[in-house]
Amino acid sequence: MVEISGHARVVIIGGGVVGVSALYHLAKAGWTDCVLLEKNELTAGSTWHAAGNVPTFSSSWSIMNMQRYSTELYRGLADEVDYPMNYHVTGSIRLGHSAERLREFHRVAGMGRYQGMELEVLAPDEIRTRYPFTETHDLSGALYDPYDGDIDPAQLTQALAKGARDMGARIHRFCPATGVRRDGDEWVISTPKGEIRCEYVVNAAGYYAREVGKMFGRDMPMMVMSHQYMLFDEVPEVAAWSRENGGKLPLMRDVDSSYYLRQEKNGFNLGPYERNCKAHWVTPDDPMPEDFSFQLYPDDLERLEWYINDAVERVPLLGTAGLTKNINGPIPYTPDGNPLIGPMPGVPNAFEACVFTFGICQGGGAGKVLAEWVMEGETEWDMWSCDPRRFTAFCDQDYAIAKGMEVYGHEYAMHFPHHAWPAGRNKKLSSVHDRVAALGAQFGAYNGWERANWYARPGDDTSEEATQTWAREGAWFEAVREECLAVRNAAGILDLPGFSRFKVQGPGARDWLNTLITGMAPKPGRIGLGYFSDAKGRIVTEMSLMALDEDVFFLITAATAQWHDFEWLTKHLPAGSDIAIENVTEAFSCQILTGPKSREILSGITDADLSKAWLTHQSAQVAGTWCQLVRVSFAGELGWEIHTKVEDTAPVFDAVMKAGAPLGLKPFGMFALNSLRLEKGYRAWKGDLSTDYTLLQGGLERFIKWEKPDFIGKQALEAEKQRGVNRRFVTMVVEAGDCDAPYMSTLWHNGAVVGETTSGGWGHRIGKSIALGMLRADLTEPGTELEVEIFGERFPATVQPDQPLWDPKNERIRA
Structure with a gap:
């Protein structure tokens, strides 16, 4: 046995396609002193039994980027590393059964076009020109992707691996990582062949990632599903078609029935994602084995019967072929189906690149992204969709199992903007959850917290099906309209549990915060927005800074940003600092009271000075209960955030509701808040605010204090300002149809692509469709006429002045 010892810059644990891709990309970037450890042979996990499909399709901008990069890499990899590969770029047909599905296809085609891929939406009578053996009588159309195909995962x-080795990286097979420990600033990885020290470590262990995570004290948000695909005998008609056309049939996906059908040699490969799915290794009497390398589960064809029959009806030739082999292997799932790529939460210099459901098509891009995380601490594309920190402590194993099974059973489902998925719910409940539920609240989960999305009125259709639409229609839309108008005309109250909160205090806290944010921390008694940029001047996050004293602050940020933002703060705290950062998220809650009558409602139940100006805060009593009363409103009306201890939420809520009843107070939800904030041009995190954009592009220069000696990103922003900003944030009014512009809708001008939307929706106070977006700088003059592509159709849009559409002078909010 060859002993290993010494030092490496990076150690990667796991030798599937993702781990090896990470090693390859690190070496290619010049980090050749890197080591990969694999407990068995390379590909021994999910990679060896993977079907090898390589789609570019995704409704996520970042994942589409990652998959597109993979296809580009794979097309030239054999020549680059001098290793033969079977990579068939066959194209694919994705079948649609409904108008809603066709809208999804048009949306994805638009995103693909923006990324340089010519995806095409086909009419039903065009499908057979690409796939002649298909029954099309009940179809609404299809999406054709010329870049799709399949590849041999082992090759x-x-x-x-060959490319990485040729550049100097090392791979140790049959060498499992058996333990890790921290020694100073280094990791020490134990193996049966000795110890190896490294600066960085990567968990790329696939479906064993949870076991590896335990070595770091981490309970990974993941589970393992059993996935089957079936191989069928040669079909003469398929063989004849291939000879005549010189290639393979396009890969077909019947996404509404939930399976793919691929030509395998001159036969077929059928892979369903069945609703009656099965999780593995989730109970004490079904433990994960110590080694499952190159192994499969027993066949379980009964649960596939419906899908086989449906596929035979769609492609009758399949019914003439004999079943030759069934593959039933483990595939890992996170609670949202996206992989984990990025910093390991709370663990220094440790990263994750694991839990890939579609590891073959994402492996190339994942290696690029992981290498960037390790080497630069940031990635080219905003990768929040895959960031491990998006799942916080509430994601226990029961939650991961419930959500993983839900995602698998709806693998090809459409993710409608107003639909809430039901599995894994009620993990965190507000103290007034029962009260708001009794008022008709229809809930959504935000970092596990149940918040009201909208309030149903008597007789409203609250079924799941009623919200499965892209259109601006249904009971929820009219209910949201009433909520917005109540906020405009009287007042509304929104129970808002789960804001992420960090208490920062100690000598020098103010000066330290000023090195992190682009602006200046507010004075005691004031609250203000702080923008945090990375070294490239890109938007990392936005937090509200509430100054309690000269060096005492509460930092408040989005619920989902809890681990992300806390880690940004702690990693920039100098060693030995006397500044303390405490995560107090679980201790406090918030209610928003906003609208022109909010002062009148509060006046009888508080001792607070309600004449205090906008952007101030004060300690006060509401109905005899302590609160921090903050004069801000994300809804853009006169209003206050009422921050209380969690246990004091109910008496404050009850008092406000009682005082507001005769004045027209209504509860409102997150959908209404989104409409209200769009009318004010307020940005939302990881849509309008992300590392895809710099602060200058984001229209946030008023939050930059150039005269400050230094702050993170200052040099990059100064250089960008000097050379000129190439695109800018704008607000647009859209003459839309029955759908508002979703995230990453393409902007057009004179037949050219000139930008993208970052969010959109209906503004009920102004009665118009609104889109926020990023536009080529020379077109940002108010009044410029554009077109917004919404589900394949282009609608006129007009660039608005750089002021809010509602209450442009902020007279109502300052009242």
Whole structure:
């Protein structure tokens, strides 16, 4: 046995396609002193039994980027590393059964076009020109992707491994990581062949990632599903078609029935994602084995019967082929189906690149992203969709299992903007959850917290099906309209549990915060927005800074940003600092009271000075209960945030509701808040605010204090300002149809692509469709006429002045 010892810059644990891709990309970037450890042979986990499909399709901008990069890499990899590979770029047909599905296809085609891929939406009578053996009588259309195809997973992995080795990286097979420990600033990885020290460590252990995570004290948000695909005998008609056309049939996906059908040699490969799915290794009597390398589960064809029959009806030729083999292997799932790529939460210099449901098509891009995380601490594309910190402590194993099974059973489902998925709910409840539920609240989960999305009125259709639409229609839309108008005309109250909160205090806290934010921390008694940029001047996050004293602050940020933002603060705290950062998220809650009558409502139940100006805060009593009363409103009306201890939420809520009843107070939800904030041009995190954009592009220069000696990103922002900003944030009014512009809708001008939307929706106070977006700088003059592509159709849009559409002078909010 060859002993290993010494030092590496990076150690990667796991030798599937993702781990090897990470090693390849690190070496290619010049980090050749890197080591990969694999407990068995390369590809021994999910990679070896993977079907090898390589789609670019995704409704996520970042994941589409990652998959597109993979296809580009794979097309040239064999020549680059001098290793033969079977990579068939066959194209694919994705079948649609409904108008809603066609709208999804048009949306994805628009995103693909923006990324340089010519995806095409086909009419039903065009489908057979690409796939002649299909029954099309009940279809609404299809999406054709010319870049789709399939690849041999083992050959791909070995090609990446050869490339990495040729550049100097090392791979140790049959060498499991058996333990890790921290020694000073280094990691020490134990193996049966000795110890190896490194600066950085990566968990790329696939479906074993949870076991590896335990070595770091981490309970990974993941579970393992059993996934089957079936191989069928040669079909003469398929063989004849291939000879005549010189290639394979396009890969077909019947996404509404939930399976793919691929030509395998001259037969078929059928892979369903069945609703009656099965999780593995989730109970004490079904433990994960110590080693499942190159192994499969027993066949379980009964649960696939419906899907087989449906596929035979769609492609009758399949019914003439004999079943030759069934593959039933483990595939890992996170609670949202996206992988984990990025910093390991709370663990220094440790990263994750694991839990890939579609590891073959994402492996190339994942290696690029992981290498950037390790080497630069940031990525080219905003990768929040895959960031491990998006799942916080509430994601226990029961939650991961419930959500993983839900995602698998709805693998091809459409993710409608106003639909709430039901599995894994009620993890965190507000103290007034029962009260708001009794008022008709229809809930959504935000970092596990149940918040009212909208309030149903008597007789409203609250079924899941009623919100499964892209259109601006249904009971929820009219209910949201009433909530917005109540806020405009009287007042509304929104129970808002789960804001992430960090208490920062100690000598020098103010000066330290000023090195992190682009502006200046507010004076005691004031609250203000702080923008945090990375070294490239890009938007990392936005927090509200509430100054209690000269060096005492509460930092408040989005619920989902809890671990992300807390880690940004702690990693920039100098060693030995006397500044303390405490995560107090679980201790406090918030209610928003806003609208022109909010002062009148509060006046009888508080001792607070309600004449205090906008952007101030004060300690006060509401109905005899302590609160921090903050004069801000994300809804853009006169209003206050009422921050209390969690246990004091109910008496404050009850008092406000009682005082507001005769004045027209109504509860409102998150959908209404989104409409209200769009009318004010307020940005939302990870849509309008992300590392895809710099602060200058985001229209946030008023939050930059150039005269400050230094802050993170200052040099990059100064350089950008000097050379000129190439695109800018704008607000647009859209002459839309029955759908508002979703995230990443393409902006057009004179037949050219000139930008993208970052969010959109209906503004009920102004009665118009609104889009926020990023536009080529020379077109940002108010009044410029554009077109917004919404589900394949282009609608006129007009750039608005750089002021809010509602209450442009902020007279109502300052009242």
